[in-house]
Amino acid sequence: MLIETEIPVLDELQHRLDIPASYYEKSVERYKAIGEWLCREASTVRDFAPDIYSHGSFRLGTVIHPLSREGAYDLDLVCCINLNTGEVSQKDLKQLIGREIELYAERFSISAPVDESPRCWRLDYADELSFHMDILPCVPRPTDVRAQAQEGAYSGSVLITDNRLSNYAQLSPQWLTANPLGIGSWFESRCITTHLFEAKMAQKSIAEVPAYTWKTPLQKAIQVLKRHRDRTFRDNPEFAPSSMIITVLAALAYKGTVTLTDSLNDILSDFTAGLTSRGCRLPNPTNQEEDFAEKWKLRPALETNFFSWLAQARSDIMNLATVQRFSESVSLAKKAFDVDLAGRQQLRPSSELPATGPTVIVSPPKPWERK
Amino acid sequence: MGPTFLSQLEQVLMRWPDLRMQPQENASAVELCGTLDFTAIHAGSPEIADAYELSIQFPIEFPKGLPQVREIGGRVPKTFHTNPDGTLCLGTDFRLKMIARQASGAVAYLERVVVSYLYSYSHLIQFGRLPYGDLSHGDQGEIEDLLSYFEVNQVTIAAELLKATQGIGAPLSLHFPCPCGSKVPLSSCHGAKIGKLREALSREELSILWMALATKVEGGRRLNRLSLLNSSVLIASREVDFARLYYMQRNRPGWKQRPAK
Numbered sequence A: 001m002l003i004e005t006e007i008p009v010l011d012e013l014q015h016r017l018d019i020p021a022s023y024y025e026k027s028v029e030r031y032k033a034i035g036e037w038l039c040r041e042a043s044t045v046r047d048f049a050p051d052i053y054s055h056g057s058f059r060l061g062t063v064i065h066p067l068s069r070e071g072a073y074d075l076d077l078v079c080c081i082n083l084n085t086g087e088v089s090q091k092d093l094k095q096l097i098g099r100e101i102e103l104y105a106e107r108f109s110i111s112a113p114v115d116e117s118p119r120c121w122r123l124d125y126a127d128e129l130s131f132h133m134d135i136l137p138c139v140p141r142p143t144d145v146r147a148q149a150q151e152g153a154y155s156g157s158v159l160i161t162d163n164r165l166s167n168y169a170q171l172s173p174q175w176l177t178a179n180p181l182g183i184g185s186w187f188e189s190r191c192i193t194t195h196l197f198e199a200k201m202a203q204k205s206i207a208e209v210p211a212y213t214w215k216t217p218l219q220k221a222i223q224v225l226k227r228h229r230d231r232t233f234r235d236n237p238e239f240a241p242s243s244m245i246i247t248v249l250a251a252l253a254y255k256g257t258v259t260l261t262d263s264l265n266d267i268l269s270d271f272t273a274g275l276t277s278r279g280c281r282l283p284n285p286t287n288q289e290e291d292f293a294e295k296w297k298l299r300p301a302l303e304t305n306f307f308s309w310l311a312q313a314r315s316d317i318m319n320l321a322t323v324q325r326f327s328e329s330v331s332l333a334k335k336a337f338d339v340d341l342a343g344r345q346q347l348r349p350s351s352e353l354p355a356t357g358p359t360v361i362v363s364p365p366k367p368w369e370r371k
Numbered sequence B: 001m002g003p004t005f006l007s008q009l010e011q012v013l014m015r016w017p018d019l020r021m022q023p024q025e026n027a028s029a030v031e032l033c034g035t036l037d038f039t040a041i042h043a044g045s046p047e048i049a050d051a052y053e054l055s056i057q058f059p060i061e062f063p064k065g066l067p068q069v070r071e072i073g074g075r076v077p078k079t080f081h082t083n084p085d086g087t088l089c090l091g092t093d094f095r096l097k098m099i100a101r102q103a104s105g106a107v108a109y110l111e112r113v114v115v116s117y118l119y120s121y122s123h124l125i126q127f128g129r130l131p132y133g134d135l136s137h138g139d140q141g142e143i144e145d146l147l148s149y150f151e152v153n154q155v156t157i158a159a160e161l162l163k164a165t166q167g168i169g170a171p172l173s174l175h176f177p178c179p180c181g182s183k184v185p186l187s188s189c190h191g192a193k194i195g196k197l198r199e200a201l202s203r204e205e206l207s208i209l210w211m212a213l214a215t216k217v218e219g220g221r222r223l224n225r226l227s228l229l230n231s232s233v234l235i236a237s238r239e240v241d242f243a244r245l246y247y248m249q250r251n252r253p254g255w256k257q258r259p260a261k
């Protein structure tokens, strides 16, 4: 017998945030094209085995549509060149890759300028899909005892450049480290804690199937939270918690539940459990010395905004999951997520909520003012 | 910051889903903006359902810090119980602190304080009078409210009762005669009210309150501040620093000394 089950409102919401698989495929095309460019005959980095791969939400499978129709998708790329810190300064490496990216932009008539940020090159690439490509130049990190201790089970650390450092233009072994591959593997290991997913994946090896096709409850929950963040901080994005903070805290709090509603409930109840009270506020799970929340120390308002946003997200998501009237869920989804659920079929009978009684005012304070 | 702020704020947002958190460059408070709706009733007055547009600065240290509330829908004129800084004057400091610290959370506080203020204003507009009166402004209002709290009619007595809140550290001797002059033991007179004040307000807050009252005039007679200062209670508590308290009192935000007559 077929039982008709209604789609929970949060699943419907997530569905509207999610991007089609073809966008992920497009992103792969984009960075492979850059990889080929770096390996072409005339490339200045061709001899140093350039390796380009994605990290961030395209790697993790947590991309959502931007708030505005004109918005672009952030495609974060690692560009690893097989040199070492004895051969090249941070500045030389950055410039080396920058020139190749400029040439690439010229060759493919990309009119937007290639922008420099402290650690990346940004290339805006738009045809039918707009991407902000953030390209992170780096070299492999030599494996020594300290590196192994920091990485634990997650190898693949790289050394990155940062033009704010005093030794930026010098030959120096003191480079910042990052582990975008390690974070990816760590995240994937957190995703596959559901029995359901294990069963589904039993026949295939994880490596064969990219994470963006998984659609695990953890990935979906992160999509919902990111969109709530985007909407809440639409007019003040400088106060918004980073996608990395949301992703890591959600992954730490996730308990392997199967439905999206239950997963969000678990994640939100335990969302702050990953924060520590001293030292790093949010240690990188693949490098305990790196603090994903390091900006909070310099700007305490960021932490207050984080907690306030979390309270708002808990309240909105709980309300949305339990709201009785269809019209209320539509207006709440619009207000809290800027998502239009109006096209959604009315699945629940609209039942009237029991009226709550009036507030009984007993011995109120009398209005008064400081003169 | 931690679980308390988070759950208090969450309960407020759940109770009034039309209030929303607004990002801001402020580490010590969150701004909540939007509609606060209520249906309220007060003994002897009719039920009123209404809604106001508010901006609330909700401190992360609630209930130690108190929410600052502004009406932003243009309904409450500045001439109706509004502080010079534009916030609603919701009650005297000591009364609000007591409510905040005795209330079972931020929702209860907002209902008790903000809803009752708005109910009072809606009542004024609909029926032409306030349902439960109001206080004079400034120091006089605080004195009136203290008299009404202790249910006495002389400032000297209120000052004596307030003085009994100062001996912090040592428990009150409940078999002592009540300072109000009733000749009844404290335990069966003002003991409970004094105890409640001591529970709700910090030492410093109580000292400031008492010093403010002690400097006021009653029946043409200025209370001898020096004699109060030398009182055994103060000396016994030792941690009360008069010079500092006097400074704090004078420099309270929004506090203006009355011009000397």
Ligand SMILES: [Zn+2]
Pocket (backbone or CB within 6 Å): A074, A075, A076, A134
């Ligand atoms: Zn990016």
Ligand SMILES: [Zn+2]
Pocket (backbone or CB within 6 Å): A072, A124, A132
């Ligand atoms: Zn752009």
Ligand SMILES: [Zn+2]
Pocket (backbone or CB within 6 Å): A367, A368, A369, B080, B081, B082, B089, B137
């Ligand atoms: Zn007033």
Ligand SMILES: [Zn+2]
Pocket (backbone or CB within 6 Å): B178, B179, B180, B181, B182, B189, B190, B191
């Ligand atoms: Zn008494």
